[in-house]
Amino acid sequence: MTLILNRSDIRGLLEHATAEVEAAVEQAHRDLSRGRVSLPAPPALDLPGSDGTFLPMAAVSAPAGLASVKLLADLPANRERGLPVQRSTVLVLSARTGEAEAVLDGALITRFRTAAATAVATRLLAGQDAQVLGLVGTGPLALAHARALSTVREWKSVAVWGRTPANGAALVDRISAELGLHAELLPGPREVTEAADVLCTLTPSREPVIKGAWLRPGTHVNAVGAPPRPGHREIDTEGIVRSRLIVDSFATARSKSGEVLIPLAEGALTEADFDRELGDVLEGLVPARTADDEITLFDSVGVGLQDLAVARLLIDLATESGTGTRTDLAA
Known part of the structure; x- marks a missing residue:
């Protein structure tokens, strides 16, 4: 049956x-x-x-x-x-x-497993003193991430930005009411990036919404939202190059992730820069964070x-x- x-x-x-x-x-x-x-x-x-x-x-x-x-x-x-x-x-x-x-x-x-993968990656890669969670994007995936990540760290606050202010305000209210966390709507993605110790990008963007120059040393980034197409990305090349990359699957990232394929085509990245998989970190085959000031980035394309x-x-x-x-x- x-x-x-x-x-x-x-x-x-x-x-x-x-x-x-x-x-x-x-x-x-x-x-x-x-x-x-x-x-x-x-x-x-x-x-x-x-x-x-x-x-x-x-x-x-x-x-x-x-x-x-x-x-x-x-x-x-x-x-x-x-x-x-x-x-x-x-x-x-x-x-x-x-x-x-x-x-x-x-x-x-898709929503639950994506947020779960982000939670696993954040637990492994974020700094132990991470206190501010940043969410760029205010759709259903953002709330799912706030819920999943509430079990990973003791967040002092959540910084939020989205293209539609009403959706951002509603997300802030739900995070506060459901999770008991202080949440604040900020005016732009730069402000969220500069405030966050852990940043989740959750937009269906084709063009970068996050610039590498905004990333502070020690930040952990979860790049989640871009569709699985080689020409779509949320993080610009500088942000990728400044980060130590972990992927969910090398084969899938090499085929579908604009986050790494665009810098690769530009000659700013090599395949060796993104051949570290989440499972290998979990199994101790690849180290997680290697320094307190290291910027880490989990490229979450999503896999079957x-x-x-x-x-x-x-x-x-x-x-x-x-x-x-x-x-x-x-x-």
């Missing part, structure tokens, strides 16, 4: 499972470092006659006993239609029998293995609670 979970089902299962999601994502990256999973870089399937693209983000995990693919649709024209620019669905198969175990809406899976890890968790939670719909696709 195949489990079907819609967005409401997934919200109910994950809204109180922040720690479990983080643990699942961390273990997935450890398994990647140990060679226990297969994680190819996703091909870009461009839609002829448009700027739309589809990415099949696949992974196979021996420990999880699953193979999965999330088909991500990145359709900029949806913005004019009043629809989400990105939509996705996750198909999960048994790695042993090939049976379709689950079909899952991808929106919240993270989706698989959360899918495994969801299948287990849904089975325990009787959540979702079950059907025989072969009937």
Whole structure:
């Protein structure tokens, strides 16, 4: 039987499972470092006659006993239609029998696993005395990050900026009310960058919103928001060159991350500058922060293995609670 979970089902299962999601994502990256999973870089399937693209983000995990693919649709024209620019669905198969175990809406899976990966990276890479969290971008991903990162450090304050002031004010109110943290809306990305000990960029920007000259020594940056396209980035070349880079997957970053591909094409970066993976840091194969004044940057492109890890968790939670719909696709 195949489990079907819609967005409401997934919200109910994950809204109180922040720690479990983080643990699942961390273990997935450890398994990647140990060679226990297969994680190819996703091909870009461009839609002829448009700027739309589809990415099949696949992974196979021996420990999880699953193979999965999330088909991500990145359709900029949806913005004019009043629809989400990105939509996705996750198909999960048994790695042993090939049976379709689950079909899952991808929106919240993506949001939760992305924030969880940032939390893992921040715990490893941020300075121990980090007190100010900066959020550039005020969409749903920003709130998810505030929630996930609230378990990583004792934040003194949260600095926020977004292009729409009303959204920024609403985010500040929610962070204050839900997390009990002092949050403040600042006038621009520079002010947030200069205030933050840990900076999360969470915008769908095609052009840099953060300049390297703004980064203070010792800052940790999570570059999260740019779509997985070689020409899109949130951090300029100077910011990348000034930072010690950690990626979620070298193969995916080398294929999809404008954050590293644009400086690489400019000759400002080499592949050796971004071949350090998060899983290798977790496994102690690569050092994390090497100096108090070092600027560290986690380039979070997002990988199908993270989706698989959360899918495994969801299948287990849904089975325990009787959540979702079950059907025989072969009937």
